[in-house]
Amino acid sequence: MSDLTINVEFSGGMELLFNNVRQHKITLPAKSPLDNSKPAQLRDLIFYIRDNMMTEKKDLFVEKDTVRPGILVLINNVDWELCDELDYELEDKDEIVFISTLHGG
Amino acid sequence: MSDLTINVEFSGGMELLFNNVRQHKITLPAKSPLDNSKPAQLRDLIFYIRDNMMTEKKDLFVEKDTVRPGILVLINNVDWELCDELDYELEDKDEIVFISTLHGG
């Protein structure tokens, strides 16, 4: 298989950066565009979203080649820190959630 | 594979019939004991539970060869009516929930 389909969800206000649409199906090459010998990683998905799905306010999503502080990343309902974070190797039909931490009350 | 492992959960008070234990891993033959040419069905799981995991009050779980009125059966988070009910063919690692409907308030 040369493409992966990733189910991406934006939540906690992140969806406002994406026309208020929470769920997206994203098709990505199965190999990393940064290094074609490697499988696609979470890093590639984040760059793909930044470069292909955003025209402005990119700094509200990405900062210093990772998500900005205040965004939690969830890989199949698990905190990405438990799954190699940016180096996580994407699998077909993975569900990735980007959630903005809320502070209101 | 000759055995299936089914994750069974009792909820809404059903767990009181099973020593107050909510989660059970049940190993079942992959073929139906009622008809060895057929794969094991949900019906077989229900009878297995009745015959092997209960010593009393069996009528609070099974009535007329199905679950008694007031119990909902969920197959992998879906109402069993959407999945052939008693005829549903079990798959390894299925999650089956038996939940007693509550009426308190």
Add this chain to the structure above:
Amino acid sequence: LFEKQNQLNNEEIRRFGRQLILPEFGPEGQLKLRNSSILVVGAGGLGAPAILYLGAGGIGKLGIVDHDDVDISNLHRQVIHKERTQGMNKAVSAMLAVHEIHPQCHVTPYPILLDSSNALSLIKQYDVVLDATDNVATRYLLNDACVLAGKPLVSGSALRMDGQLTVYNHNGGPCYRCIHPVPPPPETVTNCSDGGVLGVIPGVIGILQALEAIKIVAGLTENQTSHSFLIFNGCYSPMFRSIKLRGKKENCLVCGENPTITELIDYVEFCGSGATDKEASLFVL
């Protein structure tokens, strides 16, 4: 007198400002709440937070049905009542609490036992019904009356550490009878008086009932296609689970294609137990 309005007044704009600036809700959503009427059946553990949040949140007209009086053993979970309203009818006590927060909410207390003789005419006066009761007979009664009157029914229940939430008879979805064509054997049914309940458990379900009712009257459920059943356990992980529920059943006796229940029946006889049975169940289930 409850009359629908064409726009919010200045007091409402100040009071509901935080909801008015919500892009998906806005003044239109708030005006829909203002012009809606909701009947809450039961001002107990489920009804208490539901009534508080519906009244505070801007529902124009609230009906509250409860024939029971406030007792000291209610107060740990029925937080709409107070020590000083002990002995008072619960529907009246709940009305007083709503008016302390939002005096402009039109509240009608019904200190009655709902039955086949009075349910339908009452339900017809409201847009949405909340089932916040505690017994099987009333649950079937409310279901059939809501189907016959064409009203959505937001049903909650709670016992011990468990809670359940479903919206029936809405957006082409199933009714309570579609899911439960046959009532449970009476000896398998427990209420909170007999089985006990941690006070916050009905609180969680009741407030979610308020949310579901608000979504319905504000028009936020119009694009909803599937129907779900929410299971909650306070001591378990995950606490919540959403179940995909069957659709409306063609052969349902009340909402199906050829209904045989075209008027309300005797629900105590149908269920083998009534709304005021206080004896302990044989088996705690």
Add this chain to the structure above:
Amino acid sequence: LFEKQNQLNNEEIRRFGRQLILPEFGPEGQLKLRNSSILVVGAGGLGAPAILYLGAGGIGKLGIVDHDDVDISNLHRQVIHKERTQGMNKAVSAMLAVHEIHPQCHVTPYPILLDSSNALSLIKQYDVVLDATDNVATRYLLNDACVLAGKPLVSGSALRMDGQLTVYNHNGGPCYRCIHPVPPPPETVTNCSDGGVLGVIPGVIGILQALEAIKIVAGLTENQTSHSFLIFNGCYSPMFRSIKLRGKKENCLVCGENPTITELIDYVEFCGSGATDKEASLFVL
């Protein structure tokens, strides 16, 4: 004066009967609540239901911190306050509401702004802390103070239709800094005054904060091994999602193996924004 007791009195047995007959809770659980103290920081949308259910449910001693006064625009969601308490300090208003339900609950209102000078000495007097605040600086302040004082922190937040719930610094789990070592850019932070909120949303999260606190003081979380983060959206399906959270981080600046934060710091400076900033954010996020 709050004094621990060896057994429940007759009034408590009548009042909490429905919780006493719960097999997993019982009189032992109720007595633990009776002998516990919980500090709720914030008597707003989250604090309102949390305080109501903690007070009504039998917590012996409640501290309530809020420097703000009740305003008409609070009442749609802060259902512990009333029209007649407009202009009153929120901590005092909340105390009055608890006493209407359960006068024996020992409530101490703190009409103050929590900061580095007063947080630690206050938190040390309580068993569990609820973060029901509305700004980043106070969230870091409460986290660090709870780690330094060794208290569990039940943290809730809500905005628009979204809510989040986590228990920090409990059972070997992570603290807020383990998850969020770097504060978010101030322009990405929105509070409910600016972003709006549907009233029931903080209601749901606040009542779940009460549940988590009750479970902690009643000893119901002792066998808990993993730590989770609950995500809620009122208009989405599923409404709730439980996320498995990382454990405590060895290199956490406050709860790690070699902490560099050993006393409270300047959180307004650290976050680039304070507890009382009322100006609108540049971007609504």
